[in-house]
Amino acid sequence: LFEGLAHKLQETLRKLKGKGKLSEADVKQAMREVKLALLEADVNFKVVKDFINSVTERAVGQEVMMSLTPGQQVIKVVNEALTELMGKTKTDINISSKDLTVLMLVGLQGSGKTTTAGKLANYLKKQGHSPLLVAGDIYRPAAIKQLQIIGEKAEIPVFAMGDKNKPVNIIKRSLEFARSKGLNIVIIDTAGRLHINDELMEELKEIKLEVEPDEILLVVDAMTGQDAVNIAQTFNYQLSLDGVILTKLDGDTRGGAALSIKAVTNCPIKFIGVGEKLEDIEPFHPDRMASRILGMGDVLTLIEKAQVNIDLEKAKEFEKRLKNQQFTFEDFLEQLQYVKEMGPISHIMEMIPGFNSGKLKGLNVDDKELVKIEAIINSMTKQERMDPSIINGSRRKRIARGSGTKVQDVNRLLKQFFQTKKIIKQFGEMEKGYKKRKFPF
Numbered sequence: 001l002f003e004g005l006a007h008k009l010q011e012t013l014r015k016l017k018g019k020g021k022l023s024e025a026d027v028k029q030a031m032r033e034v035k036l037a038l039l040e041a042d043v044n045f046k047v048v049k050d051f052i053n054s055v056t057e058r059a060v061g062q063e064v065m066m067s068l069t070p071g072q073q074v075i076k077v078v079n080e081a082l083t084e085l086m087g088k089t090k091t092d093i094n095i096s097s098k099d100l101t102v103l104m105l106v107g108l109q110g111s112g113k114t115t116t117a118g119k120l121a122n123y124l125k126k127q128g129h130s131p132l133l134v135a136g137d138i139y140r141p142a143a144i145k146q147l148q149i150i151g152e153k154a155e156i157p158v159f160a161m162g163d164k165n166k167p168v169n170i171i172k173r174s175l176e177f178a179r180s181k182g183l184n185i186v187i188i189d190t191a192g193r194l195h196i197n198d199e200l201m202e203e204l205k206e207i208k209l210e211v212e213p214d215e216i217l218l219v220v221d222a223m224t225g226q227d228a229v230n231i232a233q234t235f236n237y238q239l240s241l242d243g244v245i246l247t248k249l250d251g252d253t254r255g256g257a258a259l260s261i262k263a264v265t266n267c268p269i270k271f272i273g274v275g276e277k278l279e280d281i282e283p284f285h286p287d288r289m290a291s292r293i294l295g296m297g298d299v300l301t302l303i304e305k306a307q308v309n310i311d312l313e314k315a316k317e318f319e320k321r322l323k324n325q326q327f328t329f330e331d332f333l334e335q336l337q338y339v340k341e342m343g344p345i346s347h348i349m350e351m352i353p354g355f356n357s358g359k360l361k362g363l364n365v366d367d368k369e370l371v372k373i374e375a376i377i378n379s380m381t382k383q384e385r386m387d388p389s390i391i392n393g394s395r396r397k398r399i400a401r402g403s404g405t406k407v408q409d410v411n412r413l414l415k416q417f418f419q420t421k422k423i424i425k426q427f428g429e430m431e432k433g434y435k436k437r438k439f440p441f
């Protein structure tokens, strides 16, 4: 995420941290670097100016300069300012406890509305709500089908009436349908256009007027940088938005949109899209994002992701097997599935403190590696998976051939497996040493 910006900011701040005492000149030099990094990240010019002024003022203040750890205090100031810039605290969707909540997604073609409608519905369903997806894009031939496929996958009902009715009528009918079925959230997928034009805005305004959605959320592609900010400004002016969902953050190396939208439009970013899959959506936490950018990790999001994706019963069972040292490749494969469902591995690594900077590159953990490991385990027989000690030379060759990998790859995996097992064994013995059950770390 925002590799360039993250790297530069971390570099600059590390230099400050290393100094025992700071002079005003040191701070000003650092702020020049921060300014350049933000501008290169395509952050809005005026936003950068205000940001630098505010941070400089705070950083050269008595409190920071006279403190015992001025470098760290400056980092704290930058962290706070970045958090404020992105909206300070998380802004939730307002879901009514009594009545139907209607969410309308708007945005240009290709911004990710249909995908996001599905992701959002899936997310809200996991929180215990009963959403309905509504196919309000009747112009793109495949749009209705696309939503239906997503709905099927997420097991969420989709309301569609073909392409012969006006969107506003379809939507009105969908509300009746939702009420009759006892559903509590309606998520409307609307049509976009390649560019903002009057036809699009008139259509959306008509829906707004007649349907009165509880929230109008703009879906916008983060990779378009300042264009995204301009689009948000126009949509907000025309429709007065309740929030923004920033998509494709997984492909956004710069971060200009994420850092400017709230400051320029005053619309909060409510969610971010971080991939193409149904699970690739996260509520937007300005503080956590700031901390990720500054390389301080985001352990909270990591834990939340794990909680959503891991079946608690299975986890308990797994823990029991671990304790009895019955850990096999079958378990390994299952754990791998969980990791994969949590999203791209590079994205997960970023949430671990200290991983954001250049270090990640040298580690060579990527999704391709996971695919390889999976292929290797899949090429093992059941017996081999349960008892890897029987995997001799000729079996290794066969597994490599079957999985399209090299014998070295198989060797490496086996070595890692036995090492892991050994560590687990040591933990087990450590644990036995204590009377009460304790985590080994």
Ligand code: GDP
Pocket: 107, 108, 109, 110, 111, 112, 113, 114, 115, 116, 192, 247, 248, 249, 250, 251, 272, 273, 274, 275, 276, 280
């Ligand atoms: P719409 O025209 O606004 O409805 O956009 P779609 O939902 O059809 O999405 C357009 C393309 O963007 C599709 O290929 C999606 O898979 C992709 N997409 C949407 N959100 C994300 C995201 O957060 N990350 C990535 N990498 N791709 C996304």
Ligand code: MG
Pocket: 113, 114, 115, 137, 143, 189, 190
């Ligand atoms: Mg669409």
